[in-house]
Amino acid sequence: MLSGWIEMSQISRAQVLHVKEMEYIQAARTIGAGNRHIIFGEILPNIMGKMITQIMISIPAAVFLEAFLSFVGLGMPPGSCSLGTLLSEGFKSVLLHPYQLIPSAVLMILLIVGSHLVANGLKKATE
Amino acid sequence: MSKTDVSKKALLSVNDLCMYFDSAGRRIKAAEHVSFEINEGEVFGLVGESGSGKSSIGKCIIGLNRATSGSISFHGTELTGIKSRREYTEKMRDIQMIFQDPMSSLNPKKQVGQIIRDALKIQHIGKDAKERDKMAADAFRRVGIPVEYADRYPRSFSGGQRQRIGIARALAGKPKLVIADECIAALDASVQAQIVNMINEIKKETGTAFLFISHDLSMVRFLSDRIGVLHLGYLLETGTAEEIFREPMHPYTRKLLGAIPRCQCRILLRAANHSVRLSATTLR
Ligand SMILES: Nc1ncnc2c1ncn2[C@@H]1O[C@H](COP(=O)(O)OP(=O)(O)OP(=O)(O)O)[C@@H](O)[C@H]1O
Numbered sequence: 001m002l003s004g005w006i007e008m009s010q011i012s013r014a015q016v017l018h019v020k021e022m023e024y025i026q027a028a029r030t031i032g033a034g035n036r037h038i039i040f041g042e043i044l045p046n047i048m049g050k051m052i053t054q055i056m057i058s059i060p061a062a063v064f065l066e067a068f069l070s071f072v073g074l075g076m077p078p079g080s081c082s083l084g085t086l087l088s089e090g091f092k093s094v095l096l097h098p099y100q101l102i103p104s105a106v107l108m109i110l111l112i113v114g115s116h117l118v119a120n121g122l123k124k125a126t127e
Numbered sequence: 128m129s130k131t132d133v134s135k136k137a138l139l140s141v142n143d144l145c146m147y148f149d150s151a152g153r154r155i156k157a158a159e160h161v162s163f164e165i166n167e168g169e170v171f172g173l174v175g176e177s178g179s180g181k182s183s184i185g186k187c188i189i190g191l192n193r194a195t196s197g198s199i200s201f202h203g204t205e206l207t208g209i210k211s212r213r214e215y216t217e218k219m220r221d222i223q224m225i226f227q228d229p230m231s232s233l234n235p236k237k238q239v240g241q242i243i244r245d246a247l248k249i250q251h252i253g254k255d256a257k258e259r260d261k262m263a264a265d266a267f268r269r270v271g272i273p274v275e276y277a278d279r280y281p282r283s284f285s286g287g288q289r290q291r292i293g294i295a296r297a298l299a300g301k302p303k304l305v306i307a308d309e310c311i312a313a314l315d316a317s318v319q320a321q322i323v324n325m326i327n328e329i330k331k332e333t334g335t336a337f338l339f340i341s342h343d344l345s346m347v348r349f350l351s352d353r354i355g356v357l358h359l360g361y362l363l364e365t366g367t368a369e370e371i372f373r374e375p376m377h378p379y380t381r382k383l384l385g386a387i388p389r390c391q392c393r394i395l396l397r398a399a400n401h402s403v404r405l406s407a408t409t410l411r
């Protein structure tokens with residue numbers, strides 16, 4: 001979770017470098033636009049779409065990672081409110097009390113599938 | 128065509144311009160002691176093969192490249208020594224540029240009307256938003272793009288239309304000089320002819336001077352009043368279009384002229400003339 005920003009910054013850096021070479025940036029330069037206008041007015045709107053999609057894509061990955069770590073006992077301490085801990089508690093007594101596992105499992109599936117769908121929708125919308 | 132009766136007042140004069148790129152310890156000489164003048168209201172064609180330094184000279188004038196030595200004076204003010212951005216904006220308002228690639232010269236996230244209004248605003252042209260709106264509408268009209276299209280995004284236009292919008296952006300503030308660097312190279316032949324025709328009309332109507340950079344000699348010949356031939360950074364000769372094409376002085380120019388097939392030249396010119404009628408009917 002702490003490492004999530006690395007990929008993000010790599011992607012946005014690559015995007016900026018790509019957009020920076022476009023002729024419309026030169027066009028802005030030739031009429032004397034300042035750095036502030038070029039960064040916020042020309043470059044940022046063009047990389048926003050990609051960045052938002054990237055954030056949305058990284059959400060399910062983060063949820064899954066957290067759940068996984070908690071499930072194997074490396075994440076949140078037992079008793080704290082986390083999908084991973086709920087899952088692992090439920091898993092221990094799944095044969096006797098399956099109702100302890102099912103809601104959290106269903107919730108997790110919905111969360112991951114849902115945010116994937118949102119991410120895909122955003123991707124299509126921003127292209 | 129009245130190619131001789133342009134007023135003989137120099138608008139831009141480039142004197143002894145040198146422009147070097149120092150990269151990886153090697154010095155690339157993009158322009159070597161280049162001197163030429165562009166008079167008010169004339170089209171100056173700059174020709175030469177790829178890598179001869181045409182773009183570098185254009186970028187020096189517009190301020191994207193820094194000249195190594197020499198002077199560029201526009202309307203009597205020296206452009207090479209400008210430091211601050213404010214001063215730059217002040218002085219460069221009357222020089223605009225048309226870019227090569229119509230696909231990347233318009234910001235895809237801005238409506239085309241917005242692109243033009245922003246350009247005017249950055250240059251402090253026009254009193255208020257209303258006036259800038261009107262200027263943008265005028266510019267659209269001049270390049271034959273319906274004003275109603277102003278709130279569309281660049282992706283909904285064809286390459287030729289985008290190039291027209293790029294030209295509208297350059298012309299909106301009524302500049303005195305427009306630098307067109309390979310502005311037709313990315314378009315196909317019939318669209319090239321339309322754009323060249325349009326530039327010709329704009330020149331006649333508004334008296335805007337153009338620095339028309341191209342390696343397409345037939346187009347340069349059609350459009351230019353005077354031509355400069357560039358080779359490996361050296362400006363070999365300058366002269367009126369007729370002089371250059373009828374009796375080229377320099378052997379290199381002769382070689383360059385020999386390289387265009389005569390029939391292609393004629394066909395393109397005919398296409399250019401033809402499309403005057405074509406565009407007039409299709410645009411209404
Ligand atoms: N940013 C740069 N850094 C180093 N060298 C450069 C740079 N830009 C151009 N050059 C070199 O300067 C020379 C002139 O380039 P320029 O782009 O002006 O040519 P050109 O006449 O416009 O060619 P073309 O017709 O292909 O556009 C070339 O040898 C090129 O390699």
Ligand SMILES: [Mg+2]
Pocket residue numbers: 181182183308309
């Ligand atoms: Mg070039």
